[in-house]
Amino acid sequence: MASVSSLAWARSLWCKPAGRSSLKVVLLAVLALVAVLVLVLPGVAFAATPPSITSMSASSGPTVGGATVVIKGAGFSGASAVLFGVTPAARYTVDSATQITAVTPAHASGSVDVSVTAAGATSSTSAADSYTFMVRYDQTDSHFVYSGTWSAFAKTVAWNGSYARSSTSGASVTVTFNGTRLDWIAMKGTTPGKVNVYLDGVLKTTVDLASATAVYQQDVWSTHDLPSGTHKVKFVRSSSSASGKYLVIDAVDVLGSVVDSVVDTVTRYEQSDSRLVYSGTWSTQSVPQASGGTSSRGREKSAGVIVTFTGTRLDWIAMLAPENGKADVSLDGGALTVVDLNSATTLYRQTVWTTGTLTRGTHWVEIRWDNANASTQYISADAFDVTGVLPSPSALSTSEVKWAEQRLTDLSYRPGTIDGLKDAKTKSAVIAFEEWEGLARDGVIGSAVWTRLQTATRPTPTQTSPGTNPWIEVNKTKQVLLYCKNGAVVWTLHVSTGSASVGIVSPSGTWTILSKYAGSTSGGMYWPMYYWNKGSPNLAIHGYPNVPTYPASHGCVRTETWDQDALYALITVGTYVYIY
Numbered sequence: 001m002a003s004v005s006s007l008a009w010a011r012s013l014w015c016k017p018a019g020r021s022s023l024k025v026v027l028l029a030v031l032a033l034v035a036v037l038v039l040v041l042p043g044v045a046f047a048a049t050p051p052s053i054t055s056m057s058a059s060s061g062p063t064v065g066g067a068t069v070v071i072k073g074a075g076f077s078g079a080s081a082v083l084f085g086v087t088p089a090a091r092y093t094v095d096s097a098t099q100i101t102a103v104t105p106a107h108a109s110g111s112v113d114v115s116v117t118a119a120g121a122t123s124s125t126s127a128a129d130s131y132t133f134m135v136r137y138d139q140t141d142s143h144f145v146y147s148g149t150w151s152a153f154a155k156t157v158a159w160n161g162s163y164a165r166s167s168t169s170g171a172s173v174t175v176t177f178n179g180t181r182l183d184w185i186a187m188k189g190t191t192p193g194k195v196n197v198y199l200d201g202v203l204k205t206t207v208d209l210a211s212a213t214a215v216y217q218q219d220v221w222s223t224h225d226l227p228s229g230t231h232k233v234k235f236v237r238s239s240s241s242a243s244g245k246y247l248v249i250d251a252v253d254v255l256g257s258v259v260d261s262v263v264d265t266v267t268r269y270e271q272s273d274s275r276l277v278y279s280g281t282w283s284t285q286s287v288p289q290a291s292g293g294t295s296s297r298g299r300e301k302s303a304g305v306i307v308t309f310t311g312t313r314l315d316w317i318a319m320l321a322p323e324n325g326k327a328d329v330s331l332d333g334g335a336l337t338v339v340d341l342n343s344a345t346t347l348y349r350q351t352v353w354t355t356g357t358l359t360r361g362t363h364w365v366e367i368r369w370d371n372a373n374a375s376t377q378y379i380s381a382d383a384f385d386v387t388g389v390l391p392s393p394s395a396l397s398t399s400e401v402k403w404a405e406q407r408l409t410d411l412s413y414r415p416g417t418i419d420g421l422k423d424a425k426t427k428s429a430v431i432a433f434e435e436w437e438g439l440a441r442d443g444v445i446g447s448a449v450w451t452r453l454q455t456a457t458r459p460t461p462t463q464t465s466p467g468t469n470p471w472i473e474v475n476k477t478k479q480v481l482l483y484c485k486n487g488a489v490v491w492t493l494h495v496s497t498g499s500a501s502v503g504i505v506s507p508s509g510t511w512t513i514l515s516k517y518a519g520s521t522s523g524g525m526y527w528p529m530y531y532w533n534k535g536s537p538n539l540a541i542h543g544y545p546n547v548p549t550y551p552a553s554h555g556c557v558r559t560e561t562w563d564q565d566a567l568y569a570l571i572t573v574g575t576y577v578y579i580y
Helices: 002-015 022-040 398-410 424-437 446-454 561-572
Strands: 051-054 060-062 068-074 080-082 092-098 099-103 110-118 130-138 145-149 149-156 164-168 172-188 194-199 201-209 215-222 230-237 247-249 251-259 266-270 277-279 282-286 296-298 303-320 326-331 335-339 346-353 359-371 379-381 385-387 472-475 479-485 490-494 508-511 527-531 539-543 557-559 576-579
Touching: 051 110, 051 215, 051 266, 060 251, 068 110, 130 172, 145 385, 164 172, 172 247, 201 215, 230 247, 277 424, 282 359, 303 379, 335 346, 359 379, 398 424, 398 446, 424 446, 424 479, 424 490, 479 561, 508 527, 527 561, 539 561, 557 561
Parallel strands: 060 130, 472 576, 539 557
Antiparallel strands: 051 068, 068 099, 080 110, 092 099, 110 130, 130 251, 145 172, 149 164, 164 247, 172 215, 172 230, 172 251, 194 201, 194 230, 266 385, 277 303, 282 296, 296 379, 303 346, 303 359, 303 385, 326 335, 326 359, 472 479, 479 490, 490 557, 508 576, 527 539
16 A cells, blocks of 8 residues: 555665765655655644634623624634523624624523634633623513603614603612612613712712714613622713703613612602593693692593503592582503592592502503583593602604504504504504503503514404304403404404493393494484393493493493494494403
């Protein structure tokens, strides 16, 4: 074999005695040995330099994963694995021999080492490759305590689709947590300003959120490692911020868990607060004796107001007067309470109803004009005392509202024309969406609604073998009507079913449309479709000017009048109605 003869030849050279040609002999021997290596060991290659990590663009992120981390170092060409601890990255791209862009996997909280494997070698552990997974809490979390006037600004690139901001002087947000570390996640750009950060009551630093370009989900400040225990972080809009500049918070990452802050302060919110959601026609009276110098009153069947708050209690402050009537009040969509606002003499700043002490969380109170009132009688709203805070409505642009309207339409809700206007039809569609999804029923496209719209799916019917096609389903718990056809939900409508406190509960069961009436009855039922004739009065699905988010009818199923226009045209006598 060639390899054997080459070895023999090389050995013979080494064995010759040294002489004048000894240098030539040595050189020839070296060449021979190289030939041996080429012929005998063709698969041997020089070992590649193992990859190494010198820096990462982020050293922490949420336990749910999905964060982008740019890893810099050397030896990344042909990388075959990127691990966070022992968990592979959700995905990664080798940008060059010195850079990899990786997306973090879901992982339990805690610190891990990041490693890169390339050409059979794995990077060694160093201080530069440490990454900490932390639990992320959105700015809408009920544990966050806000002061000042805040708005939720919708932005798809923000965490969960929105961030909170305030330009109010002295505005603040406080987060209490039990653990060892908290990181503040915020947006930076041309609109934010300076923020004073306090840790356990001590001013730690002032963070400037100003940036020439807008960037989102930035880790702008960290407590770093703390002794294990309960700590409080407070972010306060700095007085050194220029007028109109915002304090911004998107989320916080915590090694530990966010806990309740003690909220004993009662804050009075006037009836003119922009965070209250009114329906129908209301007028404002300038009255020196009223709270804040003004009071509002409504006098029609559709008059109502919804107050959403995060806390433990709400007291309704109103004016009692001879011209006032009764109001229907509901807490968290539950049974209604009738409150009589009539008085022989005018009395101001009266606490007319209270939630009592509640479990801390997000609650909503709905106040509506009672149908037993005479057409000349009013309901009143002067102020609300809240142990907690009012979350702000979202500051959506017209294009964002149009997106929400289109998304609602795609999901079977009926917001009307997709025009970017937050009108009564849009509000009703949002309420139907909130009812189906189990959200607070305030009709506002806030951060909770915006986030849920991203992933929500079309409602599904309960019936698999309906007696007719199309058919109707009424879900009394959710207060929605499903118009179904060909096995799917075509429309999901906000309704108000019967209440025992004013009549009877809408009867559960399988019914059919017995008759229809084209027009309005003397009792105010708009284009009724009767489904029940077993007592007085007969019960129908009908339009009505007042459709609260809780059961409020005498036994019928109330719809918005514009929804009834559409529904009436499609439903024939004999159509099945399933109420449950």
